[in-house]
Amino acid sequence: AAVRRDHQLVIGSKASAYAISKLEAAADTAGLSAEEWVLTGHLEDIRFRDLFRGSSLFVFPSKHEGFGLPLLEAMALGVPSIASSSTSVGEVMGDAAYCFDPEDVSAIRDKMDRALQDDEWRDQLSKHAMLRAADFSWDKTAQLALSVIEHKFESKSQNALGTPRAGPIAREEIAEAIVACGAGTSPGAQKLELTAQCLAVNLKAGRQDTLFLDITELAKIDGKTGIQRVVRALLLAIDQDHTRGLHVQPIFFDEHRFRCANDFSSLFLGRDVSGDHLIDFGVGDHYLSLDLNIASIEASEPILKEMQRRGVNLNFLVYDVLPLMHPEWWPAGLADGFASWFAVVSRVADRLICISRAARSDVAAQIELNSSNKTRSPKLGWFHLGADIKNTSPSVHLPRDADDFFGRIVNQTTFLMVGTVEPRKGHALVLDAFSQLWRDGYDFNLVVIGKKGWLVDDLADRMRACAKNGSKFYWLQGASDEFLERAYLSCSCLLAASEAEGFGLPLIEASFHNLPVLARDIEVFREVAGDAALYFDGSSAEGLVAGVLRWVRQRELNEIPEPADMYAMSWRQSADALLDQIEI
Template identity: 30%
Template sequence: MQACLTDSRDRGIGRYADNLVAEMVRQRQDDEILLALDGADPSRLRQARSRLRHQYVRAATTVMHYPTNAFVDHDALRMQSAARLRGRFFESLGVDALLHTSHFETRGSYTTAIDWAADPRPGTAVIAYDVIPLLYPDRYLEPDPFLAEWYPRKCESFSKFDCFLSISQATRVDLIEQLGISPEKIHVINAGLDPDMLAIAQADLPVDETILARRGIDAPFVLMVGNGDWRKNTMGAVEAFARLPRSLQKKYLLVLTQVGTDVKEALAGAFSQIAPRVRVLGRVDDVELATLYRACRVFYFPSFYEGFGLPVLEAMAFGAPVLSANTGSLPEVVHDPRCLFDPHDIDAAASLLEAALEDVAFREVLVSGVKAHAWKYDWTSCAETALTAMRTLAGEAKAAQPQFGKVDEFDRLRVTQDDIDAWSELLIAAPDAGGSLEGSLTAAAARGRRRILVDVSEVVRLDARSGIQRVVRNYCAGLHALAEDAQVEVQPICWTEHGILYASDYASSHLGMPIDTVNAGMRVAVKPNDLLLMLDSSWWSPERFDALHAQVAAAGGEVVWMVYDLIPLLVPHTCDPGMPPAFRRWLEHAAATADGFVCISEATRQDLERFLDEQPAHPVARPWTRAMHLGSDLESGQVVGQASETIASLLEGLGARPLVLAIGTVEPRKDYATILAAFEKVWARGGDVALAIVGKHGWNVEELVLQLKSHPQLGTRLFWLQGVSDTDLHHLMDRVDVLVQASIAEGFGLPVVEAGSRGKPLLLSDLDVFKEIAGEEASYFPVGDAEALAAEIERGVADGWKVPANIRTLTWRESSRGLMEKLLY
């Protein structure tokens, strides 16, 4: 995945590799794919991981380490030694085939170890973008002595690959003619539209005039997208526009993106007469670019040579009339040969441009079927062709180890004498790099599975038995139980006044986890590629974990926070006054330090995304977010003991009277006041239905509590049950006619799942999270509307309740498996 870490990562090559590999993973069928990332620069590693997460690329990753990411033009010893380490790393993986996403990288970070002379076996493949410097040596090689020596040497090693994934037929021809590569080794996979750009194109939105106005585009325009590279021939666009009739120059603008000094000098000198009609925008983002494609009168692309020609494809995807040079791969991409021109013939090109601007019939030719043509270029077919080539390359050979389908992270390589020799050579070549070398050696020597460090600080400190702490205990034990299958190591940790320590002793004695306690009470020592899961409720003083987070980031690991809800921010009046400001500080801190978040519902995830939209830009990359659902202790069909005397007596006394159950702490957020008010209306109108409230006495409900305790229906039609065991709750669930939840806000809604999975009717406030869980299988009423709730109760008693059939409770093991998946992918 080197193309996604070098300085190419934000350019065409990096985005191409991102999209191709992501689709290969999705199309892999029984293939096992391992993504190799570079750990030399933790910041870039985190960015690359973030992109994979945001694309939902479900593949195992491995991290390679070597001692330097600096490129030294003439330091052959350092380049060769780093390359040996990289080669040994790939050999250690035991794969059947190896694909390189980029081979020609230089003069930038993350390029040293790419400069290698020999590939390790197994069979090796490479993406072939172009060999343009060989076609125009006078422009790219001869002016630069270093490149004149470096590029032919790279071509020599490039030609030794076993398989070439060419992005166009034109590149295929160049590989054959310029490098003498056998045609049977070359597979043309083409390219696809970026999924985000395609989605914008297919949305068929109106032109955003504010973007055009902000960029000074106040008239119909000719668009050319490029950069300062000579071969893009931006001057060709300037020259063609300058040869249009004066009337058309006054009617239209020429809009350019990035330009070179030749264009700047020309507009200030020889072409100054058209300068007022030219807009040089510089770099544009995808949203701006989409607007330009959609709004342009003509897209004009006079490039001297392209390996593929993505701007032409993108412009067509937005329905733009396209004129393109007839060079390189561009004739393969356009939908109609009548739009092609010779970029060296300025007069003919200008005439074609004039026709595209003013000739109605010719414009119809340019736009007819252009969108459908462009939209056919998707990554699915590219990935299928690439996978077929890679399977052929792999052949029947099977690597003995490792079995990737059972492995989620390989981030170490075995240290041999060859490796030590290579590090020694690097140390001699760069004696000032001792710290970097030591860190790399540590990373290589520390063999083993990826670790998931799980924060259980508050559970250890308080050992409470409710709410989030029950979730923390279940997930900690659940992840540990799944560790062997996932090929990871799960280590509980906790913050103490003496530092952040391993909590294996607590996990063993209190959670029943069969865990090695040899490190109990020792300070946590971060290892490369660790994943730190902030599972517990660390809302107070989150900065106490800052040092640990920094160590994990520096070691190329990830920090993931669990988010249960955003209630203190969304409905602060339902919380203790001190909670909302403390919670905001915590979430702001988490947003600035996290690689990702896991939320307990999609509704909570969307709340979090809206919060992240309001935060300052993350220093590395915007955190990814995932949603999942909690497990349950109240499994349907579970064999339970006898009900307590209190519950047995209550149920016996009810007889055939309908029973409505409400579950949850009696606190403002649960809005029991609305439930009680609704039942008082039902009772006043002669309804004979019972209400049982199961939940402890919470905060700031003294008036309601007094009302409950003194209610005339208490003990006959109204029951408030505190300290109910799971066994008694089972018996109540078996007897209940309907569950009512009137919450003002929730992060999930476990009672809804537990009751619904038993086929118990559901009467719920109309929260998004309840609708996420129950969908059309529940009845809803507006939050806080006692009359609407009373009407629903009376309707259900009279006509029968809507009975859910498709709500299912997750066991904690199933939910833990979902959490493990979210953490690793």
């Protein structure tokens, strides 16, 4: 009874309607309430890893398996595990003491009961899991496969004519004989260059597998956009992650080829490197485009295809596909450029990795809508961004009157908006709502941090005029990351009014600084903030007015949602989740 009270049974699997009905019947027979067991349905790989890590015990009662990969994945994460003794599963587990007869319900129950109530034995299971999992790796599997293949060929050392085959020893002798022949003439420069290219393509010469991080736009200029803040943060976090056995190499496209961004890395990452030489790539390498490289994507497509032919895994970060869904929000040239970028990456990518589950759904819909190649589509994944501004290589600068400004607003009800002023960001709606609140006698402050974007000339004129006419509205363009962090700490509430987003980075940055959030009720904000934010109806200014007043009332009653309840990852955790998506 104690075990059932303290633990929930989670079945991580999709199931047919028939299988679900059988499980429900079994649960009823066993007296399990709906709160005591869960059938998850289909889960993304990253959610399975979260499920593994949150488990007290992993039970694998399979009767028929070719191997037992779910068991090995759980063990690799150190999850205490017990498993069936049948077929290959017992072999993967590696110790009969941790196995049970899958046909014997009592045996399964006894093993589960001991594992969940005997802390010492559960620790023993966890240690065994990690030690056993270390015996399995794709490298070892490949080496064993090669050994078997070579042995097979060596055992048939002669062909039908009786001629010895070229085994490992024969290959060395042949190479020495070729060298001994000599050509008698010196090759020209062109032949030497071709020979060098062939050697580079076919021989890795002990070179470590490399993760190429494409930062083409950032290497040219840091535009201080939200995307480039993400690029900086992920670049720093991945560069500091030395646990995955890959060399991390930032690169950029020079209009013709990809080059190592060594000069940039020397300044930004503090690396002792110089010279932006051409990259050398091959099987086992991974390419990850962190930047939104619209200007260079078409010119780089042939090189990307060449990299793919030579065994490089191609991955692209997708922040959103809003220019495809709402081209009216962007200048025509930019929307057309984005459409070209998306067409290329959809053709060449092995994987597109989105910054939210909602963005992944949008990408899947656009691929289905626009792809002319229905036989090959990239894999799709998603992860969430980090929240700690200090780990984004933040810009550091405060104007002389910063202390005076924050001193004025810190003890007043102040709403903060963060992001470039664009048509979709909701600034016009917010200004309408706050103008009405000010007319009604409310003295709330509204602080907007973000530079002027496109297609907002009339709105920008209105915002500048509003900032001049009163002391309750502040528009701060070109603010540093240091200033932004002070704003998160000094304001009363983050106001997120966007009509659409790929993620909503300010929400988790606000949560990281314990700043309450009032957000437009859209899918991606619900995904990011969950119950840790208050939401408003964004269909009209009146809806926002009602939302602001409701937030103020709930604050007075100490009933506003706790921002700390929002799950905000560090950039290191975000980078780990991204690399998990690439499967390295």
